[in-house]
Amino acid sequence: MAEQMIPADLLALLRQVDTPTVCNAIEVAQGRRGFNRFTRGTMLHSRPGEPAMVGFARTARISGLAPPQEDPEVIRARRMDYFRSMAAGPWPAVAAVEDVDFPNCVAGWWGEVHVAVHKGLGLAGAVTNGVMRDLDVIDEGFPVLAGSVGPSHGYVHTVDIGAQVDILGMRVSQNDLIHADRHGALVIPAEIFPTLENAIRTVITSEAIVLGPAREPDFNIEILERVWADFEYART
Template sequence: MQSGTLEKLRQYDTATICNVIELFEARPRNRGFMRQRVKAAFPELPPMVGFASTATCRSFTQPPERQLPIVPDLISRWGELDGPAVVVLQNLDTNGAAAIFGDVLCNSFAAFGAVGLVTDGQGRDLAGIAPLDFPVFCDGIVCAHGYMHLLTLHEAVQVGGIVVQPKTLLHGDANGVTTIPTQIAADVADACAEYAQAEAVVIEAAQTGTASLADLRAAYAEMAERIAKLNARLRRN
């Protein structure tokens, strides 16, 4: 995938990305995005865009007595990706919680070019991670890392209510995390500006402070017309 496409995608928030994906009608509107348990730990950061490097792990259960993969083993797989890595960790523990990530993991991942981390588990050390400007998405904070260990690498994982395959294109910010089908990624990036302009018709009318209900109805009608035209064009593609 061209770096220009990724850069365009970074210019828009995840909510806009989801809006535009819907217009392609490539998947149901209630599929492809992570549920609210997976939240941005640093919602002030700009959007994260990258490709999933997946692993399963546990932190509350003691590790099995066999050789297990470690962080450098996961990093060594990033050459398989089509761009920067987003580490996606599925927590297999259901009987308790300890931290899946902290400042050691995030510094390690960031040093080798990762652009974010997503997990359905918990994290810690936010004060040590914050200076990295490294987006992390998780299900809360806990002080201890317990028995944190990796189990499998670059297999399908289930995080935030969806299945994430290795190499899946992800976009995330304060709104949450979504997948982007790679076959439409470039067109999604190109269509975001037009979608934002359509929404701006209503937003600008509302912000004048003088709009009547008739003005607002007209603005909504114009927005709907613009989005319908964009939908028709993207659906044909």
């Protein structure tokens, strides 16, 4: 599937760096602190060692704590509409699925079958406040960042498709660009796409000012005072 809207160099770089680095870089690109479009609290990652997932959000909401009240045919049709939505839109893509039962989620939407299906449709991963399962048998190459792990699918069904969702405090709209890894997830503001690559490289270069000397055997407070001043100047 063709990748759209993100320059190839930027996309490659985003896949190489972790989400905290991108979070810092967004503030560099914006010229101020206070960026807050990220998840809160500790999330669980299906494959902690895998590279970051990067993609445009395909949003949906699910529920599984109680049986659906709608006609079964409506529920079945909506699930297929869900898959159609996941398969359409800008690429690369990440599923952003809110479980409306949070914090009492029981529905393991992200298990062996759904991981295989979403991966087969071309998505790069999933972010959810809900449940994942089948951790020993789900496909590699499709990371899931979830709010919890559990054994059941409950009464899981799709509630709606394409609306804004809330994933542990991170508001996500359809086609927002998501970056996520074992630390959590964030939404990259579209207006900084043109400057984000330089901002990421600025973060990496400025941190090296301190990291290099700090890892040398002769590091001491005098060296820290000198390099920290350079670090402060570089990152502002």
